[in-house]
Amino acid sequence: MVRKSFSKVNIFLKIAGKRDNYHELVSRFVRVHTLYDVISFEGGFFKDFTLVGKFGCETKKNTIYKAYEKLKEISPKVEEYFKKNCVIVDKRIPEFAGLGGGSSNAATFMIMVNEVCDLNLSKDELCSMAAQIGADVPFFVYEYDSANVTGIGEIVEKFEEEILDIEVITPKVECNTGEIFKIFRDKFYKEISKDDTEKFLKMNSIDILQTLDIYEANDLFAPASEVYPELNNYNKESFYFSGSGSSFFKLSNRNK
Numbered sequence: 001m002v003r004k005s006f007s008k009v010n011i012f013l014k015i016a017g018k019r020d021n022y023h024e025l026v027s028r029f030v031r032v033h034t035l036y037d038v039i040s041f042e043g044g045f046f047k048d049f050t051l052v053g054k055f056g057c058e059t060k061k062n063t064i065y066k067a068y069e070k071l072k073e074i075s076p077k078v079e080e081y082f083k084k085n086c087v088i089v090d091k092r093i094p095e096f097a098g099l100g101g102g103s104s105n106a107a108t109f110m111i112m113v114n115e116v117c118d119l120n121l122s123k124d125e126l127c128s129m130a131a132q133i134g135a136d137v138p139f140f141v142y143e144y145d146s147a148n149v150t151g152i153g154e155i156v157e158k159f160e161e162e163i164l165d166i167e168v169i170t171p172k173v174e175c176n177t178g179e180i181f182k183i184f185r186d187k188f189y190k191e192i193s194k195d196d197t198e199k200f201l202k203m204n205s206i207d208i209l210q211t212l213d214i215y216e217a218n219d220l221f222a223p224a225s226e227v228y229p230e231l232n233n234y235n236k237e238s239f240y241f242s243g244s245g246s247s248f249f250k251l252s253n254r255n256k
């Protein structure tokens, strides 16, 4: 079994409030069809869960392993399957890039295991497990091209719009999400109004980016560019900032 594990960008990312030491978001997530990892299951004999790929962390810290630990509680078929198959990931999505690589891998792995082990879990059941692995995992579980994501990422609503051409550039800066949120909370804290929330969640992604500048579109750009000033060198005409960075992106619609 082989599947693409797509990346994402945040067309806009606004903070709506605090929930313990997390922040509630109002955001449009869009999948990037041209930038993805490839996940495959390959037969063999394995004493333990075996994950092959170029990762910046050990297997036990990998989001795919965290997903495996949750799924094996559902049925003994899962542990059985990974005694006779390993997971191979061809990593192409840069890490620490605001592109959701780790989150996408976990969600895609869950979808694949649900199928290959006939677990018959619904998207909503997968989502409640996904939310325990990471804030962006639920978005990738639903496999929408565009979605409005709120809460801490656990509320995902499909957004109907044309497929967008997205160009991504990723400066070699490993952005620490926690650090950026801390500076946001200490120095840039503000919450999106109810009116703006309603307005942005209804607008097409292209129209939103014609209305907002890079700072207005992503509340995390100001703190990120304070923590990593080199990001300002990429603050160019018609580029926007994804997630907590370091990636910038620009849109073009295919029908232009």
Ligand SMILES: C[C@@](CO)(OP(=O)(O)O)[C@H](O)COP(=O)(O)OP(=O)(O)OC[C@H]1O[C@@H](n2ccc(N)nc2=O)[C@H](O)[C@@H]1O
Binding pocket: 010, 013, 021, 022, 023, 024, 025, 097, 098, 099, 100, 133, 134, 135, 136, 152, 153, 177, 178, 179, 181, 242, 243, 244, 245
């Ligand atoms: C903000 C987003 C937007 O997509 O950034 P990117 O990952 O894309 O850059 C994600 O939701 C990131 O979610 P996720 O990737 O799970 O966050 P983590 O790295 O686990 O969070 C690291 C730290 O960031 C802070 N954090 C994270 C998410 C959130 N909604 N509020 C927060 O305050 C918390 O202090 C958390 O401990």
Ligand SMILES: Nc1ncnc2c1ncn2[C@@H]1O[C@H](COP(=O)(O)OP(=O)(O)O)[C@@H](O)[C@H]1O
Binding pocket: 055, 056, 057, 061, 062, 063, 064, 094, 095, 096, 097, 098, 099, 100, 101, 102, 103, 105, 106, 243, 245, 246
């Ligand atoms: N399957 C995975 N792919 C990428 N990074 C992973 C994965 N599992 C865990 N990580 C860890 O998550 C962090 C990067 O997460 P990633 O989703 O790639 O970045 P971002 O959240 O900025 O989009 C790194 O600490 C990396 O080691």
